[in-house]
Amino acid sequence: MDLISDQGLRVDGRRAGELRRIRCKLGVYDQPDGSAYLEQGHTKVLAAVYGPHQIRGSRTKALQDSVVINCQYSMATFSTGERKKRPRGDRRSTEMTMLLKQAVSAVIKAELYPRSQIDVFLEVLQADGGNYCACVNAATLALIDAGIPLREYVVACTASLANGKVPLVDISHLEETMGGPNLTVAALPLSGQIAVMEMSQRFHIDHLEEVTQLALQGCRDIYKILDKAVKEHLLETGDFFPQLESN
Amino acid sequence: MLTSKTFLRKTKKGNILKIVREHYLREDIWCGSKVCSECCAKTDDQVLDENPTIACTKHNYGHYLVLDTNVVLDQIDVLEEDVLKNVIILQTVIDEVKHRSSTIYKRLKDVIGDGRRKFYVFVNEHHQDTYIEREQGESINDRNDRAIRTAALWYQKHLKAFPTQKDKRKGIKVILLTDDRKNREEAIKSGLIASSVEDYVEQLTDAKGIGDKLSKRNFTSDISEKDATYPSHLTPAQIHDGIKNGQLIQGSFQASRENYLEGQVNTEKFEKPILVQGRAGLNRAIDGDTVAVELLPEAEWTAPSDIVLQDDETADPEELNEKENLIKEVKVVEKRPTGKIVGIVRRKWRQYCGILQANPMVGSVRNIFVPADRKIPKIRIETRQYELLVSQRIIVAIDSWPRTSRYPLGHFVRALGKIGDKETENEVLLLEHDVPHSKFSDLVLSFLPKMPWIITPEDLKQRVDLRGIDICSVDPPGCTDIDDALHCRPLENGNYEVGVHIADVSHFIRPGTALDNEAASRATTVYLVDKRIDMVPELLSSNLCSLRGNEERFAFSCVWEITKDAKIIHTKFHKSVICSKAAMTYEEAQNIIDDKSQNHSIAVSLRGLNSLAKILKRRRIENGALVLASPEIRFQVDSETHDPIDVEAKKMRETNSMVEEFMLLANISVAEKILQEFPECALLRRHPVPPLPNFDPLIKAGRNQGFEIDVSSGKALADSLDRAHKSDNPYFNTMLRILATRCMMQAVYFASGMLQQEEFFHYGLAAPIYTHFTSPIRRYADIIVHRLLAACIGADKTYGDLLNKQKTQECCHNLNYRNRMAQYAGRASVALHTHLFFRNKIQDEEGYVLFVRKNALQILIPKYGLEGTLYLVPATGQPTANFVYNEEDQSQRCGNIVFHAFDPVTVQLSLDRSNVQHEKLVLKMVKPFIKDFSVPSVQANTGDAVASDDKMDLDVPQTLPEVETPSKRKESETETAQSKKSKKKKKSKN
């Protein structure tokens, strides 16, 4: 099966540079300090943020000049086609957790909360490609919902290469399994900085540039959608985030 | 941005999984008609005409055609006719076609890609108004039919808004072509115009002969068990279940060339192929099909029959049964798993070349087509052009094979030309061997360098200037695609500097261009006896890349420092500019070497090369490299065979071997270099060690003559072949080597990352690693290797596919396939020219028995490098002589005359043209003389020799033995068969 047809349409009917439909909502739970739900196509994730609060457990973990960021990535056992045995603890989840921490650490103003801790929990409810991206995007929304000061949004997006020459953005699960190498980028869209970059296979250097550019463009497009959702949420709730405004 | 809807799709996959996929519906899919002012399509995408016209008696109004899937699958030959224009191809149809047949999908894409044909692809599945969901209880087929009708209706409505100038009231109409009656009825009910393809095509006034191309797929008749010639096939579901629970085995069917009632199925489950025999056992499988076989109980297992059986046109049913019985009576010696084919998993039908069988019924529409390939059964076709086609080579496609029909049903595709014309016959053998031979397209040619081509200062900056060095090339006479040149000069320290300079083809053929894709697809230049089918356009092959004498050319150089006793001190590679001082033939180079009075730099260079080559060759043979009597193996050893004109006598001069040795050395040096730099994706060539059982026929044949052939290693084999000489049969050694060649495996290209290092071994050359670097003009593998090497030394960039081992392996598969086909085509061309040669000729020739079979002798005629079967028992009628077959020592006895393998015989060759459509080379026994069987020698009798029954078809030989033309043949003399004294013959040196 071709990833992109002669008529320029992908398997699901999108064009090469089009994102899947993104729907999101902030403040879906009352218990956590911040929460968000995000759908990117059929990939659906929940994010919950606790803190900043006192260090839990051993005090020795505490940092004198910055906050401890604790992330946890898990996948609901019903999130994939075949039922998963356990929600976390496997190699992939551990790696995801690490990469998530790397992405959120890039934007949280950690120096404001020495000797404290922020917890970011992410749960994939349904997996259909780009799980990591959906998690990063949802985490950004939940952090905003929790009122934690951020440098700017951190937004993630995938890109790939169809038929060895056409770059594609926001890769679905089907495209992940059918296609070639897969690039994931978590970026700070306003400043254009890249927080995390990961490849599933090697890319040839000739293609890397255009695929990266397309992934970054995807991040900017997603940013607009998230920003709109945040503003709408603000209007609805009347909440106010001085930290974000001052940025 | 997007209108989006999601939908559910369930798929079974081991356990039942629910797979949910997104499916976006769009507003920006346009109708593609020039008449439309509503859609915002770019003018390039508006392919459908404003005023579609087609001369049609029934539908004499402007219309577009919409096709259903089966019309595309079955009637692709009709669709390829230029007369059909303005056709809408729906995505539903494309997807189904792609799923069902990749070859037809490719052909459909070619038609769509042809701008003159005005085929428009409408992505109805993603259009917000034409997408439909499958209803409860609706089959996928019905849903797709409905989707096609829905799209057609949308068009009808959409186009109504744009009345054409011609008829002012109504817009352009849409006609749905479908051969499914139910679909047609539904369509008409919903207000569409619908027609079957046959009805539509018959109304066309400008399309003569198009009716012949209609597929007979929908031929149906009431089948009563009594009429059925064949057992019925299992349904796909039954096959699926049977394979799953182990009752059936899936495999690919391979028909026998020699016996049309026998074949085998190659499976993964068994090491040995499963034998299938008889009409019911074969059950309508055609060579290449993927089939399901049911194994017979072990008591019913048999062995392949030794008889040669051709499907004679005249055979009546009774005779047929006799033949089947003939097959059955087999001795219980080498039983093989035997089975019967119970179902077809996948057909691998293609188009077949062949001729019409003579039809005595004047004006009859129903005809029989005889394919050129013996593995393919005859095909029934209907044509109204019998008189025109009977003298032509034609192409036919198979449509179906109902149980009641002895032969499959098909339809005429196109005519190639008059039977017997060399052009036609060449075309046939190119088609039969799947050799791409059309003219290079304008797109491909657009990537050629613009003439006049000049070397710029930038070019020089990136290359080493070797124009001052005395480089020369040595090739066969008449060679215009010179891809290698050499030099050799003494260094001050007493060593030599030796350079091999290869045409820098990869400089001109850039990756990913149409030119590159075309060359990759062709994979190799194909040499026929009188024709060369180039891999790259002539401007490159015979001019810019050809290292012609006294012209500045780009080269890729491999330069060694070598000691006097041929030890390599170091190797370097670089791109260069050279100017060859002389383009010589082997003979000219040999003369310069031999002429001691010549002492110019080229002579010195050649002598240096020659002395080093001798050492290299000796060392190689000591290592166990094989010398085999076959151009196949020669080809690998990379050789002098650029030139096919001189097929019979290839004189081996020292200079042939000299060039060969340095090409080998360069190939090995390059292989080491690219493997070191690219351990995963280096393109290499390996020649696998043959499995020991392969050697059984060779060992047996040797033992019958009192020689032990040691096959434990390549070296042992080479040595024992060297020892096996018979003073009374000078050709014996060569024949042994021919047999040895047949035990060999095919050498193949592969990507280094796909195999373990031990498997890289090249058996024939006794080299641990090997590749092809030295002939980039005529082999695509060399172009890839050039690119890899260029990347190694930083002279060129890499690109994605070059570093992808999967892609490299895919490329290798194609190269291997094309190479094999090119070889077969080359041999078929030799056979064709032998036929031409024997027209109006009867000639006695010496031959040797190569194999003894149950009803025939396999005979090799060294002079023409031909091998054929001489039937001892005629196909029809009573045998004229009583032969007794002894399976134990592989002999045939008639009275006191015994035939063993390797026995010399004299046979009479002539061409049987009595059947105009199928010329056959006929062979009759002249010596030894057997009463009522042998014929007198031509010299004694020039009369009615041709009419005898003991025909021999000259097969395309598997190998061309390497021999020189015997010096003048002596007049035939009466000799008894026992006296094995053979005529004096110059023996080929090996």
Ligand SMILES: [Zn+2]
């Ligand atoms: Zn339109």
